[in-house]
Amino acid sequence: MKIKFIKFIIFFIIFFVLSIFFVSLNKDPLYSTKDLEGEKIQDISLNHFSKNEIISNQDLKKNKFTLINFWASWCAPCRLEHPYLVKLNKEDNLKILGVNFKDKKQNAIKFLNDFGNPYDYLAKDTTGKQSVNFGIYGIPESILINKDLIIVKKFIGPLTYNDYIKIRGAVKNE
Amino acid sequence: MNKIKFIISIIFFLFVASNILAASINKNELFKNIRCLVCQGQSIADSNSDFARTVKLVINDQIKDGKTEKEIYKFLVEKYGEWIVYNPPLNKYNFILWFFPYFILIIGGFLIYILSKKKDSA
Amino acid sequence: MLSSIGNFLLLLSTILSLIVIYTSFKNLNEKGNLISKNLFTICSLQCTFIIVSFFTLVFAFIISDFSLVTVYQNSHTAKPIFYKISGTWGNHEGSLMLWLIILTIFSFLFLVSSKNKKKEFRIYTLIIQNLLIICFLVFLLFNSNPFGIVTPVPKEGLGLNPILQDPALAIHPPLLYLGFVGSSIYFSAAIASLLTNYSGKLFVNAIKKWVLLSWSFQTIGILAGSIWAYYELGWGGFWFWDPVENASLFPWFSMTALLHSLIVLEKRDKLYFWVIILCIITFTSSVAGTFLVRSGVLNSVHTFANDPSRGIYILSFLSIMIFGSAILLLKKIKSNNFVFNTNSKETFILVNNWFMIFYLITIFLGTVYPIFTEVLSDHKISVGPPFYNTVIIPVVVFFLIFMSIGPQARWIKNRFDNFKQIVSILICSLLINFCIFYFFKSYSVLSNLIIISSSFLIISSFNDAIKSIKKNNFNISRIISHSAFGFLILFIGLNHNFSIEEEFNLKIGQIQKFENYNIRFTNLNLEDHENYKAIIGEFKVNNLDKNFVQILKPEIRIYEKPSTLTYEASIRSNILEDYYVTMSNIDRSDYYNIKFQKKPFMIWIWISVILISLGGFLRLFRHENKIY
Numbered sequence: 001m002k003i004k005f006i007k008f009i010i011f012f013i014i015f016f017v018l019s020i021f022f023v024s025l026n027k028d029p030l031y032s033t034k035d036l037e038g039e040k041i042q043d044i045s046l047n048h049f050s051k052n053e054i055i056s057n058q059d060l061k062k063n064k065f066t067l068i069n070f071w072a073s074w075c076a077p078c079r080l081e082h083p084y085l086v087k088l089n090k091e092d093n094l095k096i097l098g099v100n101f102k103d104k105k106q107n108a109i110k111f112l113n114d115f116g117n118p119y120d121y122l123a124k125d126t127t128g129k130q131s132v133n134f135g136i137y138g139i140p141e142s143i144l145i146n147k148d149l150i151i152v153k154k155f156i157g158p159l160t161y162n163d164y165i166k167i168r169g170a171v172k173n174e
Numbered sequence: 175m176n177k178i179k180f181i182i183s184i185i186f187f188l189f190v191a192s193n194i195l196a197a198s199i200n201k202n203e204l205f206k207n208i209r210c211l212v213c214q215g216q217s218i219a220d221s222n223s224d225f226a227r228t229v230k231l232v233i234n235d236q237i238k239d240g241k242t243e244k245e246i247y248k249f250l251v252e253k254y255g256e257w258i259v260y261n262p263p264l265n266k267y268n269f270i271l272w273f274f275p276y277f278i279l280i281i282g283g284f285l286i287y288i289l290s291k292k293k294d295s296a
Numbered sequence: 297m298l299s300s301i302g303n304f305l306l307l308l309s310t311i312l313s314l315i316v317i318y319t320s321f322k323n324l325n326e327k328g329n330l331i332s333k334n335l336f337t338i339c340s341l342q343c344t345f346i347i348v349s350f351f352t353l354v355f356a357f358i359i360s361d362f363s364l365v366t367v368y369q370n371s372h373t374a375k376p377i378f379y380k381i382s383g384t385w386g387n388h389e390g391s392l393m394l395w396l397i398i399l400t401i402f403s404f405l406f407l408v409s410s411k412n413k414k415k416e417f418r419i420y421t422l423i424i425q426n427l428l429i430i431c432f433l434v435f436l437l438f439n440s441n442p443f444g445i446v447t448p449v450p451k452e453g454l455g456l457n458p459i460l461q462d463p464a465l466a467i468h469p470p471l472l473y474l475g476f477v478g479s480s481i482y483f484s485a486a487i488a489s490l491l492t493n494y495s496g497k498l499f500v501n502a503i504k505k506w507v508l509l510s511w512s513f514q515t516i517g518i519l520a521g522s523i524w525a526y527y528e529l530g531w532g533g534f535w536f537w538d539p540v541e542n543a544s545l546f547p548w549f550s551m552t553a554l555l556h557s558l559i560v561l562e563k564r565d566k567l568y569f570w571v572i573i574l575c576i577i578t579f580t581s582s583v584a585g586t587f588l589v590r591s592g593v594l595n596s597v598h599t600f601a602n603d604p605s606r607g608i609y610i611l612s613f614l615s616i617m618i619f620g621s622a623i624l625l626l627k628k629i630k631s632n633n634f635v636f637n638t639n640s641k642e643t644f645i646l647v648n649n650w651f652m653i654f655y656l657i658t659i660f661l662g663t664v665y666p667i668f669t670e671v672l673s674d675h676k677i678s679v680g681p682p683f684y685n686t687v688i689i690p691v692v693v694f695f696l697i698f699m700s701i702g703p704q705a706r707w708i709k710n711r712f713d714n715f716k717q718i719v720s721i722l723i724c725s726l727l728i729n730f731c732i733f734y735f736f737k738s739y740s741v742l743s744n745l746i747i748i749s750s751s752f753l754i755i756s757s758f759n760d761a762i763k764s765i766k767k768n769n770f771n772i773s774r775i776i777s778h779s780a781f782g783f784l785i786l787f788i789g790l791n792h793n794f795s796i797e798e799e800f801n802l803k804i805g806q807i808q809k810f811e812n813y814n815i816r817f818t819n820l821n822l823e824d825h826e827n828y829k830a831i832i833g834e835f836k837v838n839n840l841d842k843n844f845v846q847i848l849k850p851e852i853r854i855y856e857k858p859s860t861l862t863y864e865a866s867i868r869s870n871i872l873e874d875y876y877v878t879m880s881n882i883d884r885s886d887y888y889n890i891k892f893q894k895k896p897f898m899i900w901i902w903i904s905v906i907l908i909s910l911g912g913f914l915r916l917f918r919h920e921n922k923i924y
Contacts, residue, residue, distance in 0.1 A: 007626050014622060018615050024593045024667045025607045031211065031595070031676055035255050102884075128228035129235065135253035137211040137225050181719060185726060202797045207682050215538055215595050217680070220531035222863065222880040222889065260680025267675050271665045275658040275687050282650040290636040290643045
């Protein structure tokens with residue numbers, strides 16, 4: 001009896017391990033920080049792009065929704081998503097905070113002149129240190145937060161048409 | 175008897191003498207324990223990527239601010255998820271990882287003890 | 297053309313394998329204790345075909361025949377000839393081909409070299425080997441065909457990843473596979489032994505040299521990988537607990553356990569089933585490692601182009617193997633009376649196995665745990681160096697102590713009549729540690745324990761050597777391997793504690809000072825090479841204490857095919873320490889990021905591992921001399 005039980009256990013373990021392996025084959029090997037939706041963003045303190053000001057929690061708490069968009073003039077995919085940002089700018093419940101990431105000021109200004117400026121707030125992060133506080137690991141990345149500064153959605157890589165629709169939907173529901 | 179006491183005290187002395195140590199944050203060790211998210215299986219200490227550089231800058235700042243190693247790990251896990259630290263925190267997901275090896279060690283020792291306790295009949 | 301030849305030969309080999317199995321069964325039913333001549337002929341034919349098809353692939357790489365997908369994806373005309381050849385096994389398909397050729401040659405060698413063994417045992421081993429060969433052939437033909445073609449034929453290949461263009465990495469896979477594949481022989485032999493009741497000392501004789509052979513090659517193969525990582529990956533470490541590295545350790549641990557318990561089976565005719573289990577674990581863990589590496593379920597530095605269909609194939613193969621052997625084993629297993637005296641050599645060998653299994657399970661768990669959390673809870677975690685260091689290193693201390701005392705224990709019943717000696721050795725090692733600690737640098741409690749226990753092992757091994765010379769019963773391989781293991785741990789410990797690592801940004805002409813070093817960035821040169829451009833920095837490293845200047849020249853290499861940047865470390869080795877400088881460019885800036893490292897005793901770490909495996913090789917020769 002005891003031996004039978006041990007045999008059963010051994011088979012069960014082997015079976016369990018192998019079936020986990022089989023399932024794991026269909027998992028996406030790439031990592032994304034999307035698990036962090038629902039977390040709160042703390043201690044926002046960004047330098048204003050041109051003025052000697054700080055953009056902080058207080059500024060963003062006024063808005064129903066804020067889309068924080070990390071971009072740079074040297075980043076090619078940022079050009080792809082830019083038209084959607086311009087469109088989103090028209091949403092009533094949404095303010096857009098652009099964070100210019102490791103960029104030169106002239107280039108950034110030229111970029112906005114060329115493609116339009118969708119940003120209600122414009123901040124800069126010349127060293128990239130601030131981006132760590134937002135959990136950014138490559139740009140473009142966008143974070144949609146609500147008035148409690150809780151992450152509603154994270155978009156890694158350029159915004160697509162689907163993302164645009166999603167953001168509009170999320171903002172409208174309010 | 176005195177001799178044994180003497181030997182034990184020598185051993186004890188040598189060991190204790192070697193152990194007056196000062197713990198401080200070893201920056202390089204810390205960097206080695208943080209995954210570079212944009213790389214293939216490298217830590218930020220090993221990577222030349224932009225991301226790795228930025229995270230190193232931030233950690234340097236935090237060390238200057240007097241944060242402890244644990245606080246730094248916690249900060250990064252909050253921002254990027256547990257994937258970023260090579261040192262999985264002990265929580266409800268990871269307790270098997272941390273305890274199972276010791277469990278095996280104890281079971282193994284126990285088995286050998288049982289097997290060898292019986293007197294050899296051969 | 298080459299593609300058809302290759303495919304034809306592989307297909308022919310598959311058919312020959314089937315014929316081998318058929319003839320073997322027929323031969324089993326025949327009377328007499330000899331294996332029919334036909335079987336030898338077919339096996340040598342099969343072996344020849346696979347060797348020829350392997351060299352067809354090598355040839356395709358040499359002449360850069362880009363009509364083959366494998367060659368197209370992994371080679372380039374501008375590559376030096378040496379790397380064209382080593383490129384053959386620098387990719388998934390080619391490395392499977394290498395695996396196959398070794399597997400076939402080993403099967404043939406087993407058949408030839410086991411003449412004085414029982415017929416049934418030999419034939420069953422051969423059958424199982426051929427089943428494995430068929431599995432690999434089917435995998436090669438239908439999933440990972442090295443002879444697949446591209447049309448239209450491309451003019452130029454995509455090139456081999458430059459970090460793989462390194463002599464250490466060229467020999468790393470062949471060495472490692474000799475270890476992995478060598479274990480297939482005793483896997484098959486173990487199954488055959490269960491089927492034919494060919495057990496005890498006879499079984500040990502049949503597999504011992506294969507275990508030694510694969511263990512020694514595995515050890516040296518892992519070393520080659522480490523040396524490559526040290527030189528090529530440019531961050532100055534040699535072991536990262538990366539999943540791929542761990543995968544090469546699984547079989548190493550079970551082989552080591554097997555190596556030791558074989559002695560018990562040989563001398564005392566005990567632990568038979570345990571030995572069988574270890575044989576099975578060794579090979580299945582090799583295949584499991586292959587699965588983890590090739591299927592892309594784990595994130596690792598070593599990227600093979602990932603493809604889940606490969607994973608499904610290898611995993612199915614693995615499952616059949618594990619279930620098959622587990623069912624057979626559980627059917628045959630009898631609770632035999634392993635009774636040992638607590639204080640005897642047998643117990644000490646079991647203790648070795650206990651630790652080996654602990655290491656194996658810990659590393660296996662650490663490697664696959666992220667897969668489990670992801671599948672079961674969608675929660676991604678990383679398990680890396682801190683985990684292994686915290687769990688394994690404290691246990692190593694105890695392991696080293698047992699390893700020091702064990703070899704001198706006696707069979708059946710041991711007495712600690714050498715108690716005084718042990719204590720004096722312990723005091724010696726404490727003194728050594730104290731001196732290192734007092735005169736050089738302070739380090740943690742754990743490092744103290746590691747250095748004490750490894751010195752303890754080294755001194756005990758020397759003591760062991762002196763004693764056995766006196767008794768004229770000199771087991772040179774054990775003494776070499778054991779003391780080299782002690783040295784390995786000692787040097788790793790010292791290396792860990794006395795390394796200096798400093799990172800900073802410099803422009804040309806600037807100087808950086810720290811501790812007693814003074815580093816000047818003197819120059820920057822551009823050089824054109826056959827297949828890359830190099831930016832070479834020149835650094836004057838001045839040791840202010842000894843007033844000793846060295847010039848190091850790290851490089852940034854820009855490869856065109858495929859277009860990649862690699863960072864070449866500049867390393868100056870001498871007997872006591874390595875100086876290691878890497879340089880990398882910083883985007884949008886004219887500063888360079890410089891990493892300076894001083895790593896003591898690096899060569900001694902390599903030498904220790906070479907000595908460990910040398911012990912295995914020496915034993916192999918001694919063993920053979922005894923038989924013939």
